[in-house]
Amino acid sequence: MSRWFHNGEPADHIEVDERGFQYGDGLFETIAVRNGEPRLWNYHMERLATGCERLKMSVPEQRELRRQLDDAVKDYAPSSSRCLVKLIVSSGVSQRGYGRKTPTDTEVYVGIFESTPVREEYYRDGVETILCETRLALHSVTAGIKTLNRLEQVLARSECVAHSAFEGFTLDADERVICGTMSNVFIVAEKSVTTPSLARCGVEGVMRRHTIATLKENGVAVTVRDVSRAEFLNSDEVFLSNSQFGILPVRRCGEKVWRSSELTKHIMAMMGVAGIAECVV
């Protein structure tokens, strides 16, 4: 069951001339609420601000966003419980035509959803994944940010649905591994940790950022660089990061099976200490 608010008022409909619908002209954040608090709020707000600058939209007032989120959450979930908030910032209604004066004022939509925990065995044993056929375009003007233009993810995720896979990895058009359809990816090889560069495409997840920061604080370096399909498949361990589930080991990708998750489990324990409680199993 979900509930939506538009600029703070309950709303289950939007105007058909909304540019978010007509052109995907907007951004979103998917925020985990734990004990009534939006987790990694500052990271979400920083990515949103970066997105607004790139799309030439005014950055919404952060305190006002927080007020709208808090009001929605208070109404929905007791402070002890968890939920998921989808925050959409769009360029609003306009006449027909792609162009708009910049910077553009924004509309705010807050959706609040149930949040079902990922099964404990996934944290323990890892998840089943596939390599998607869908490729990510190169040198996207929206690389790194989280816009409402998500057709690549829709197509890639629909491959996961067809294969009953927990997640699918998307490669870019030059066959580099970039990310999962709803997560970022880390690989472990010879005890060192690498995550793909997102300079040309992909989304910079808040949990990816938190993982890199947490590892650094614990003296573990993370290298951010291009990762080939071969390097990915020949790695010792693979794990996923996502704002909702935190960190999950990958057990399989198509034919490839990873037997180890030793360092991943160590990192999950670090993440538990760093506020991502569900990683501790």
Place this chain on the structure above:
Amino acid sequence: MSRWFHNGEPADHIEVDERGFQYGDGLFETIAVRNGEPRLWNYHMERLATGCERLKMSVPEQRELRRQLDDAVKDYAPSSSRCLVKLIVSSGVSQRGYGRKTPTDTEVYVGIFESTPVREEYYRDGVETILCETRLALHSVTAGIKTLNRLEQVLARSECVAHSAFEGFTLDADERVICGTMSNVFIVAEKSVTTPSLARCGVEGVMRRHTIATLKENGVAVTVRDVSRAEFLNSDEVFLSNSQFGILPVRRCGEKVWRSSELTKHIMAMMGVAGIAECVV
């Protein structure tokens, strides 16, 4: 003034959970209605069908789409007059999450708009354009088709708004000229006609297709291939094609001024004979 219909019923709002809003998960066609008839209807329907296949959505029944369009037009514009129809086909409402079962059933939205003719002097003297800073991503899974993911065009078109330019040309990330923000482009050099390949990005416009076919019928070959920025700027003539205005000469792009539009005018006359009446000035 515009008017919208959803599956044939008047509707000025859509559900907030509509995937067209959440992910840009859909397609559209912008159709010129002249004397009560949708112009280049078959080309619009063929592109839409191609788009549906690429996005793994069911192809809507063409006769039903036509019925909805005709009903909307009849109500809005007397048979002698002109208007513009925006036809949106989306994957509809779903639970949160990118994935969907494929092929997916679709929702149909029909918007009907006034259509103001382009000024006669533009046909006669040509239009002022710019080279946009916004670059198109390479090897897009949506190359050629017209999806609701239009952020590249929003950003490029907003540059035109800022420069008060009639149109802006977008290059791809490798600096090839691809198309205008709302049109396709043709260049004339040594009396031969070339239009950029849209294999990696860009939209295959219905008027581009009609222009290529009309030129062929008149014994004029059109080459479809990659076009560099230098080749574009060193050409003898440049013209635009678009479903609404037909063909327009380009007079200027930034510092570059084209003095000639001799072959373009000849082509405009051919297009007039081929049903695009506004090209005859």
